[in-house]
Amino acid sequence: MNIVELEHVNFAYGKSIILKDISLKLQKGKVIGILGESGVGKTTLLSLIVGLLKPSKGRVILNVPEKKIGFSFQTPSFFDELTVEENITYFARLYGLDKNQIEKTKTFLLGFLELNDHAKKLAKELSGGMKKRLDVILSLVNDPHLIILDEPVGELDPFLREKVNELISIYRKRGATIILTSHYLSDLMDICEEFIILKDKTVIFSGTFDNLLSQLNVNYKTQIVLENERDVELFKTIFRYNEALSIRNKVIFLHKDKPLFYKLLLHFIKKNKIKIKEIKVTSPDLRDLFLDLVSKRDTNQKETRSENENQINQTNQTKAKKTILGKKTNSEKEP
Amino acid sequence: MISKDLKIFLRNRASLIILFMSLFLLLFLLIFLFNHSEKNLVIAYYEPSRSNLSTSIKNILKDQSINLVKFNDNNSCIESVKKSMSNLCVIFPENLTISENYNGSIKFVIDQSKINLAYYLLDKINSQFSSFTKSKQTEYIDSILESYNLSVDNISKALSLLDQIKEEASKTKNDITHIRLLLSQIDTSSKKLDASKLKYSAYDLINRYNFVMDLTKQTLSLFDDIYDDVDELNKQYNFTEQQVNLSKYKQNYQRLHSDLLTRENDSNQLIQPLIDNVNAFSHYYTSSQSQLETIEQKKKAILSDLERIESKINATLNLTYSQSSLLVSAKRLYDNLPIKETTTLVEPIKTEILPLFNTSSEFVILPSIFSLLIIFSALLFSSSIVVSNNLSRGRLREILSKKKKSYFYLSSFISSWLIVLLELATFVIFISFPLSLTTSQFLMLLLLLFISTPLFLTIGILIGNLSSSKETAAFFSLVLSIIFIIVSGDLVPVEFFPKILKNTLPYIPYEMFKRASFNIIVNNFSEAFNFKVLLMLFLYTLIFFILSYLTFKQGVFRNNLFRFILNQNHKKSDKKTNTKSKKKIKSNAVKQ
Numbered sequence: 001m002n003i004v005e006l007e008h009v010n011f012a013y014g015k016s017i018i019l020k021d022i023s024l025k026l027q028k029g030k031v032i033g034i035l036g037e038s039g040v041g042k043t044t045l046l047s048l049i050v051g052l053l054k055p056s057k058g059r060v061i062l063n064v065p066e067k068k069i070g071f072s073f074q075t076p077s078f079f080d081e082l083t084v085e086e087n088i089t090y091f092a093r094l095y096g097l098d099k100n101q102i103e104k105t106k107t108f109l110l111g112f113l114e115l116n117d118h119a120k121k122l123a124k125e126l127s128g129g130m131k132k133r134l135d136v137i138l139s140l141v142n143d144p145h146l147i148i149l150d151e152p153v154g155e156l157d158p159f160l161r162e163k164v165n166e167l168i169s170i171y172r173k174r175g176a177t178i179i180l181t182s183h184y185l186s187d188l189m190d191i192c193e194e195f196i197i198l199k200d201k202t203v204i205f206s207g208t209f210d211n212l213l214s215q216l217n218v219n220y221k222t223q224i225v226l227e228n229e230r231d232v233e234l235f236k237t238i239f240r241y242n243e244a245l246s247i248r249n250k251v252i253f254l255h256k257d258k259p260l261f262y263k264l265l266l267h268f269i270k271k272n273k274i275k276i277k278e279i280k281v282t283s284p285d286l287r288d289l290f291l292d293l294v295s296k297r298d299t300n301q302k303e304t305r306s307e308n309e310n311q312i313n314q315t316n317q318t319k320a321k322k323t324i325l326g327k328k329t330n331s332e333k334e335p
Numbered sequence: 336m337i338s339k340d341l342k343i344f345l346r347n348r349a350s351l352i353i354l355f356m357s358l359f360l361l362l363f364l365l366i367f368l369f370n371h372s373e374k375n376l377v378i379a380y381y382e383p384s385r386s387n388l389s390t391s392i393k394n395i396l397k398d399q400s401i402n403l404v405k406f407n408d409n410n411s412c413i414e415s416v417k418k419s420m421s422n423l424c425v426i427f428p429e430n431l432t433i434s435e436n437y438n439g440s441i442k443f444v445i446d447q448s449k450i451n452l453a454y455y456l457l458d459k460i461n462s463q464f465s466s467f468t469k470s471k472q473t474e475y476i477d478s479i480l481e482s483y484n485l486s487v488d489n490i491s492k493a494l495s496l497l498d499q500i501k502e503e504a505s506k507t508k509n510d511i512t513h514i515r516l517l518l519s520q521i522d523t524s525s526k527k528l529d530a531s532k533l534k535y536s537a538y539d540l541i542n543r544y545n546f547v548m549d550l551t552k553q554t555l556s557l558f559d560d561i562y563d564d565v566d567e568l569n570k571q572y573n574f575t576e577q578q579v580n581l582s583k584y585k586q587n588y589q590r591l592h593s594d595l596l597t598r599e600n601d602s603n604q605l606i607q608p609l610i611d612n613v614n615a616f617s618h619y620y621t622s623s624q625s626q627l628e629t630i631e632q633k634k635k636a637i638l639s640d641l642e643r644i645e646s647k648i649n650a651t652l653n654l655t656y657s658q659s660s661l662l663v664s665a666k667r668l669y670d671n672l673p674i675k676e677t678t679t680l681v682e683p684i685k686t687e688i689l690p691l692f693n694t695s696s697e698f699v700i701l702p703s704i705f706s707l708l709i710i711f712s713a714l715l716f717s718s719s720i721v722v723s724n725n726l727s728r729g730r731l732r733e734i735l736s737k738k739k740k741s742y743f744y745l746s747s748f749i750s751s752w753l754i755v756l757l758e759l760a761t762f763v764i765f766i767s768f769p770l771s772l773t774t775s776q777f778l779m780l781l782l783l784l785f786i787s788t789p790l791f792l793t794i795g796i797l798i799g800n801l802s803s804s805k806e807t808a809a810f811f812s813l814v815l816s817i818i819f820i821i822v823s824g825d826l827v828p829v830e831f832f833p834k835i836l837k838n839t840l841p842y843i844p845y846e847m848f849k850r851a852s853f854n855i856i857v858n859n860f861s862e863a864f865n866f867k868v869l870l871m872l873f874l875y876t877l878i879f880f881i882l883s884y885l886t887f888k889q890g891v892f893r894n895n896l897f898r899f900i901l902n903q904n905h906k907k908s909d910k911k912t913n914t915k916s917k918k919k920i921k922s923n924a925v926k927q
Contacts, residue, residue: 050735073728075728078728078729079339080729082729094733094736094738
């Protein structure tokens with residue numbers, strides 16, 4: 001069952017288009033990660049999903065009660081003049097929770113995210129990390145069915161990041177659907193089941209990691225560890241301008257998966273009697289896939305752009321030739 | 336919800352600072368606005384009797400472009416101020432004059448509720464009065480000095496005349512002695528002596544006597560003037576010694592006067608017999624037939640005439656001496672006259688300020704203070720609560736909760752209402768004891784507060800919804816408050832404004848509140864309490880409630896979302912830089 005459906009959603013503010021033609025179907029009970037460069041419109045997409053913003057075109061279908069949505073904003077959002085406890089109580093009351101429920105939620109969340117000692121502090125007096133944790137707590141006070149977390153682990157240390165990820169898993173087990181964005185792609189890789197990648201104001205990928213892997217046809221990474229320093233220098237001299245590999249310390253990183261290049265490399269190793277200590281082969285991670293996808297799209301775009309430009313140049317050149325010829329013929333005509 | 340708003344407000348020092356800043360601004364404006372030129376000022380006056388001084392004062396007022404309206408009695412003059420037909424009532428005393436002993440004063444009846452206008456007028460009048468009084472004082476002192484100089488001059492003249500009298504009188508006495516000697520030397524039997532010598536001497540005597548009498552007559556007219564002058568001086572300075580001298584002087588004067596009156600008969604009783612006797616004596620003496628006996632008789636008659644003249648001269652001399660010594664003492668008094676300040680010698684025109692209402696001035700100022708308090712607290716409290724809520728990111732989470740917008744609007748409204756009501760109710764309770772407000776007054780004030788505060792709060796919420804920051808909201812609130820205050824004539828009298836504005840005054844909410852509270856506190860419902868005012872206030876509240884709610888619903892939520900989520904300002908600046916860079920690229924391309 002789909003908890004959120006977006007049909008050809010466009011969003012524009014004034015004349016500037018922020019998102020265009022977005023169609024998505026998000027399944028209930030999944031943890032979905034949204035990836036994209038900064039300013040690509042991730043927060044706008046999240047705001048459209050929860051109904052904070054209305055699409056300029058298309059529609060958003062939410063199959064979850066309005067009061068059962070939790071949202072942790074990129075910038076912590078609460079009342080600075082209230083204490084941590086007061087903020088939790090106030091927002092919990094807004095969602096109609098009774099005293100007992102509020103107390104339970106408060107104890108659990110404050111304890112889990114280690115804010116118990118700061119419960120009486122004014123929100124404005126908290127550190128950045130604490131504020132982020134309070135914001136995550138506030139997004140969970142109503143025991144939501146759909147949790148949207150915009151950069152939930154930003155400004156948190158690795159230990160607390162782990163805690164938040166653990167909390168996400170707990171809510172996932174309870175049956176909640178979680179949509180989140182994060183700059184820590186390794187974290188996303190660990191907890192997300194599905195991914196949405198945004199590029200150029202639209203969704204360029206939506207699906208599982210395996211889908212992404214198959215779509216991109218990305219190679220495994222190969223690293224050759226050399227034994228002697230002398231050999232490193234040799235490699236550096238010969239392959240200095242070769243983009244297919246890079247050398248750091250005694251490790252040679254192979255970037256391109258070309259059989260001909262591998263043959264050439266083996267021949268070079270054999271011929272020079274280079275001693276190899278170790279050969280490592282690793283599968284690609286989300287970061288690589290994301291970068292690859294984004295760079296591929298950029299290259300495609302550049303290629304199309306350059307093709308277009310070439311076409312334009314060609315037509316311009318022919319036009320110019322024609323005019324020169326025209327002029328020449330005119331000048332020839334002159335006495 | 337409400338406690339949250341209360342906590343937010345109390346933890347926000349900025350709004351409290353702005354509250355004090357606005358107070359200083361208000362004071363600055365107050366000073367600034369009082370430099371305004373006056374218009375349509377009307378002064379009512381009542382004048383029981385006309386005097387030159389009162390006419391001069393009226394002319395001064397007319398010169399100040401003040402319209403004067405005459406009334407035939409005190410009460411109608413005062414009533415005209417009560418009915419706002421005039422701004423001040425001036426009551427002149429009977430026979431207004433300027434002098435040392437004048438006790439009358441000009442009374443100004445002022446409306447304490449329009450104290451600024453009253454004092455503005457009084458200030459204007461008083462500054463004119465003081466210069467007018469000074470000129471009058473100088474005039475008066477000049478006249479005193481003139482009479483002083485004249486008196487001193489007269490005394491000196493009189494003294495020299497008296498000296499002359501003394502001298503001539505002595506000579507007369509010598510003449511008498513000489514005639515007596517001549518008569519004693521005459522040998523009536525021999526007839527050898529010439530009688531013509533006696534005759535001439537007698538004529539000399541008579542002439543001198545007449546001269547002395549003429550001098551005395553002259554002195555008498557001077558004495559008349561001196562008598563008046565000394566009397567006047569005595570009134571001003573009130574010297575006991577002078578009073579004693581004056582009574583002696585008066586007695587002397589009267590004696591001299593009566594003595595002089597008898598001078599007319601002197602020629603018949605004294606001079607003519609002497610002339611006749613001397614002529615007869617001369618005739619008998621020269622005639623051969625005359626008998627010795629007859630000559631002796633005439634000689635005796637002459638001697639007796641001389642005696643009578645001598646006694647007269649002696650009496651005149653005595654009077655002259657005593658008058659002269661009195662004049663000398665009078666002169667000494669004039670010389671030793673103490674120098675007095677002009678202001679103590681002649682007091683300025685006395686003025687009295689009388690209040691229009693019998694109640695104490697605190698009662699009259701109270702409605703204005705009360706109105707100021709309500710407008711400042713309501714506008715500032717509500718607008719600042721709304722702005723701090725709207726600017727807080729917590730608002731975003733509130734929107735997410737999908738609670739009805741009216742819920743949040745009402746929370747801001749009720750929390751502001753509670754604060755302002757609490758503040759004003761405390762004020763009412765605090766003032767009710769020292770000013771002994773009755774229960775009905777107290778309850779009516781609370782009712783008025785209950786109905787009026789929502790109006791000003793909704794205006795404040797409207798301001799808050801339209802403002803992007805607390806500072807702007809505070810500034811808006813302040814400006815609006817000042818407009819209300821100015822328009823209702825609290826700062827600058829309404830009389831300075833055009834008529835259209837004066838006519839709309841009763842429909843301005845702030846003025847309505849002020850009048851209603853004035854009626855409760857000062858008039859104690861003496862004027863029928865206008866319940867229409869309460870109804871109108873309620874209607875205004877309804878209008879502003881709807882307006883502020885609409886702006887809250889339409890503007891604030893949308894603006895907040897865009898501000899927080901899309902970070903529009905940032906985008907706009909990006910856009911600007913983009914267009915700039917695009918333009919640069921274009922211009923470079925053109926150059927290439």
